[in-house]
Amino acid sequence: MTAEFQILLLTAASLGFVHTILGPDHYLPFVAISKARDWSVGKTIWWTFICGTGHVLSSVIIGLVGIAIGSQLEKLVLIEEFRDGLAAWGLIAFGLIYALWGMRYWVSNKSGDLKQNNQGKKITPWVLFIIFILGPCEVLIPVLMYPAANASTGALISVSLVFGITTLLTMMGAVFIMIYGLRYVSLKPLEKYSHTIAGIVIFMSGLAIEVLGL
Known part of the structure; x- marks a missing residue:
């Protein structure tokens, strides 16, 4: 293993950690949804893993x-930037809708409308999954995959x-x-406002991507 390859692997690990920690959208939505829906730790970690896998694989596939096909790096960067905007607005829209649903959920609880309480419970994690597939790992393709591809296929993998x-x-650790x-x-x-709070957290996570570039 050459020194350059070792540095590239260390960079990959460092960027994987830093880009995740600095992006609250990588963990806050799962914590918020977990508390609102009273998920077990195991279920929360499982959905974090599923969404995270989709998040990483989407960028890996585009990069590969x-x-x-010998595409110019600039074109792939533009694609990733476009996907970043889609993911950000996806979180913003989903968070806003979920917060409003949470308010309606609370009102229905007060009025005893049990039918209202069960709506949307199964769809939430799948919405997150779709949003995470849209969301790119911005640093992966330009900083890691293209330089590694110039070295060897093994380095790229x-x-x-x-x-x-x-x-x-x-x-998952966060x-x-x-x-x-x-x-x-x-x-x-x-607790009675947990769904609304979860929606606001998801909304703010999307806003952090769009406004702050996190």
Whole structure:
């Protein structure tokens, strides 16, 4: 293993960790949904893994196809920027809709309308999954995949795996730590607003991507 390859692998691991930690959309939506829907830790981590896998694989596939057909890097960067905007607005729209649904859910609870309470419970994680597929790993293709492809196919596969695994572990680790940390915070007065709060958190996560570029 050459020194350059070692540096590339270390860069892949570092960027996988940093880009995940700096992007609150990678973990806050799962924590918020978990608290609102009273998911178990296992279920929350499972959906984090599923959405994270879709998030990483979508960029890996685009990068591999682009490299295979000899596409210019600039074109792939534009595609990833477009996908970034789609994901951001997806989170913003979903968060807003979910917050409004949460308010209606609370009103229906007060009025005893049980039918209203069961609407939308199964669709939420799949909406997140679709949004995460749309969301790119911005640094993966230009900073890691294209330089690795110039070295060898093995280097390309290795950096993609290291980046992907680090991203997934960081997402699941952050979600796990936050869920357990919240167990020591009394949120009982806010429980009746949990769905609305979850929607606002998701909305703010999307806004952070769109406005702050996180």
